[in-house]
Amino acid sequence: MNALANPLDWIDAQLPAMREFLVRLADQNSGSFNVAGVNAVGRDMADRFASLGATTEFIDLAPFASTGDDGLLHARPVGRAVRLRKRPEAPLRVFLCGHLDTVYPADSAFQSVISPADDVLRGPGVADLKGGLLAMWAALAALEQSPHRDRIGWEVLLNPDEEIGSASSAALLAEAAARHHLGLVYEPALPDGHLVGARKGSGNFDVVVHGRAAHAGRDFAAGRNALAACARLVDGVNALNGQREGVTINPGYLHGGGALNIVPDLAVFKFNVRATGPDDGCWLHEQLDLLLTRANAVDGISVELRGGFTRPAKPFDERNRRLAALIGDCGRTLGLSLEFKPTGGCCDGNNLHAAGLPNIDNLGVVGGDIHSEREWMRVSSLTERAKLSALLLLRLASGELAWS
Numbered sequence: 001m002n003a004l005a006n007p008l009d010w011i012d013a014q015l016p017a018m019r020e021f022l023v024r025l026a027d028q029n030s031g032s033f034n035v036a037g038v039n040a041v042g043r044d045m046a047d048r049f050a051s052l053g054a055t056t057e058f059i060d061l062a063p064f065a066s067t068g069d070d071g072l073l074h075a076r077p078v079g080r081a082v083r084l085r086k087r088p089e090a091p092l093r094v095f096l097c098g099h100l101d102t103v104y105p106a107d108s109a110f111q112s113v114i115s116p117a118d119d120v121l122r123g124p125g126v127a128d129l130k131g132g133l134l135a136m137w138a139a140l141a142a143l144e145q146s147p148h149r150d151r152i153g154w155e156v157l158l159n160p161d162e163e164i165g166s167a168s169s170a171a172l173l174a175e176a177a178a179r180h181h182l183g184l185v186y187e188p189a190l191p192d193g194h195l196v197g198a199r200k201g202s203g204n205f206d207v208v209v210h211g212r213a214a215h216a217g218r219d220f221a222a223g224r225n226a227l228a229a230c231a232r233l234v235d236g237v238n239a240l241n242g243q244r245e246g247v248t249i250n251p252g253y254l255h256g257g258g259a260l261n262i263v264p265d266l267a268v269f270k271f272n273v274r275a276t277g278p279d280d281g282c283w284l285h286e287q288l289d290l291l292l293t294r295a296n297a298v299d300g301i302s303v304e305l306r307g308g309f310t311r312p313a314k315p316f317d318e319r320n321r322r323l324a325a326l327i328g329d330c331g332r333t334l335g336l337s338l339e340f341k342p343t344g345g346c347c348d349g350n351n352l353h354a355a356g357l358p359n360i361d362n363l364g365v366v367g368g369d370i371h372s373e374r375e376w377m378r379v380s381s382l383t384e385r386a387k388l389s390a391l392l393l394l395r396l397a398s399g400e401l402a403w404s
Helices: 007-013 015-027 035-052 126-143 170-178 226-238 278-296 318-333 348-354 381-398
Strands: 055-059 064-067 073-076 081-086 092-099 114-117 120-122 152-159 182-185 195-199 201-210 248-256 266-275 302-311 340-343 376-378
Touching (some): 007 381, 015 381, 035 055, 035 152, 092 348, 126 152, 126 376, 152 170, 182 348, 195 348, 226 278, 278 302, 302 348
Parallel strands (some): 092 152, 195 340
Antiparallel strands (some): 055 081, 064 073, 081 152, 248 266
16 A cells, blocks of 8 residues: 555545545435435445455444424434444544535435536535545555554444434444544534634424414414414524524424415424533523413414434533644644634534543535535645644554553
């Protein structure tokens, strides 16, 4: 594998092949519920890792449960997780994580990669997170060229459901956190190239409102309009914005009604919450209880709340700061001046931190406009960010850097 004397030089030489492979990965749709597409990307990445000599597992996961437009819970299948392990008994054990799924469903108009400029690719998942998968692979391939590689054991988890909250893979993340010393997650870097320190926590909530159907003309007074009751709840939930610093609520989905001559008897409302700490969650639940109590007091209306906080907030605590300092030092060696900034976004790094594993979670490529049809990444960051992780691993393996 090592045609060059320096593993970092070897990474630089991989750029054309990495770019080509990334285009292939991103052209394969892997929306979270496109099980065949997610599994295809998983197989491609497993094949990519095969040369590193890790043991490979394909892990079937429980379906994802979600509220349908009929107000009932429905199970939707998700793809398989891919887990790769090497030297699990080594003195220092590092967990690396990235996701196979994207936010773009199989019927999305955004399906293929283009190159609008020499060092830019635009396409579904090029930054979030398929470019990061290749940066991870290259960093580990460089480590495997080191004479000190036996000092580090590593485990990679490629999960299929991060974009929908990692509910099905959460147990795998928690298990991995318990058997490793530090974590590296390959979400995209910020558009300016900097990294993330603190992250907010996230919760997803569903509200199901039941009313009473009736003829809108002949028997209007007998009806109880679930859609109108739901609209009042949407307004009340949205009005919570600005009432507590650091908490934001995004009403994201509303469904109800049908024929205009029928008083609607069902409505479904879904919203996302971002918060900075556990006290915020207590405050939110108190406010929601007040809103739901008021709604349920209306004759003929009943309201059910489902969901909750799935990713706790991730503070930039002492252990994460220490890991960030090591990565920052590696960055300076490579000519990168890296700052660690807070963000309202969340990812599997939140889960790992909650399970006790210090981690830096956006070591992937530099890109932006993620979760939109403008998603882009800087091609040269494939090797730039791979070298950042590789240098950290090489220094840890050689003993130049210490972690305990």
